[in-house]
Amino acid sequence: xxxxxxxxxxxxxxxxxxxxxxxxxxxxxxxxxxxxxxxxxxxxxxxxxxxxxxxxxxxxxxxxxxxxxxxxxxxxxxxxxxxxxxxxxxxxxxxxxxxxxxxxxxxxxxxxxxxxxxxxxxxxxxxxxxxxxxxxxxxxxxxxxxxxxxxxxxxxxxxxxxxxxxxxxxxxxxxxxxxxxxxxxxxxxxxxxxxxxxxxxxxxxxxxxxxxxxxxxxxxx
Amino acid sequence: xxxxxxxxxxxxxxxxxxxxxxxxxxxxxxxxxxxxx
Numbered sequence: 189x190x191x192x193x194x195x196x197x198x199x200x201x202x203x204x205x206x207x208x209x210x211x212x213x214x215x216x217x218x219x220x221x222x223x224x225x226x227x228x229x230x231x232x233x234x235x236x237x238x239x240x241x242x243x244x245x246x247x248x249x250x251x252x253x254x255x256x257x258x259x260x261x262x263x264x265x266x267x268x269x270x271x272x273x274x275x276x277x278x279x280x281x282x283x284x285x286x287x288x289x290x291x292x293x294x295x296x297x298x299x300x301x302x303x304x305x306x307x308x309x310x311x312x313x314x315x316x317x318x319x320x321x322x323x324x325x326x327x328x329x330x331x332x333x334x335x336x337x338x339x340x341x342x343x344x345x346x347x348x349x350x351x352x353x354x355x356x357x358x359x360x361x362x363x364x365x366x367x368x369x370x371x372x373x374x375x376x377x378x379x380x381x382x383x384x385x386x387x388x389x390x391x392x393x394x395x396x397x398x399x400x401x402x403x404x405x406x407x408x409x
Numbered sequence: 410x411x412x413x414x415x416x417x418x419x420x421x422x423x424x425x426x427x428x429x430x431x432x433x434x435x436x437x438x439x440x441x442x443x444x445x446x
Contacts (some may be wrong), residue, residue: 192443196440196443199436199439203432203433203436206429206432210425210429213425214421214425219414221413221414222415223415223417224414224415224416224417224418225415225416225417225418225420225421226415226417226418226420226421228421229420229421229424229425232424232425232428233424236428272435275431275432275435278431279427279428279431279432282424282427282428282431283424283427283428286420286423286424286427287420287424289420290415290417290420388432388436391436392435392436392439395439395440395443396439398443399439399442399443399446402443402446403446406446
């Protein structure tokens with residue numbers, strides 16, 4: 189299947205480029221003076237967080253389009269994006285506390301941003317559990333679409349939580365109305381890392397979508 | 410490293426290792442699942 193092969197190639201290229209991001213971040217990006225080397229966790233934590241939110245946003249959009257058009261492709265895409273988003277949210281939820289321990293002195297705190305991102309992860313899990321629990325394909329697609337739309341609604345709250353509530357979590361330094369407050373070399377590393385994470389997301393989703401197609405073909409055979 | 414900069418490289422290495430394990434692990438799992446759908 190062409191989609192599967194393309195997805196595998198994109199994933200392989202993405203993983204090689206991820207190694208390149210590591211080299212650039214570790215050897216060619218300056219160490220931040222106050223946080224030390226732990227600041228470099230930023231180059232994997234932030235892209236994984238943005239891609240997780242992007243994945244949930246696309247699950248929600250696919251849900252809306254499925255409910256409007258009843259096209260199975262949107263349901264299949266939503267399933268693929270949710271599973272891949274779960275993997276990226278695990279990266280986000282593990283690298284965040286590893287950064288927090290040396291900087292804040294604690295692995296975790298129940299403030300708004302952290303709690304809402306945990307909720308995002310639980311929504312991903314709930315979405316996947318729901319798909320596993322409902323056997324009727326039509327009902328499964330409809331319920332999943334509604335849950336995906338709930339996830340889409342959550343996203344603005346996650347992004348704005350650092351402005352709406354008192355929180356330990358740093359405010360956005362790139363995704364904000366004014367210019368990014370990050371030195372050029374660090375900004376380039378972050379943007380390159382973000383592009384590689386997006387590439388991996390695309391490769392994973394193509395493979396996962398192809399897997400759904402193969403399963404459907406096997407079920408009808 | 411300049412004087413006065415916190416020495417916390419171990420946390421950075423841990424985060425990079427965890428990220429690689431999760432992403433490479435998921436890629437391998439996905440590859441194996443597509444071989445036997």
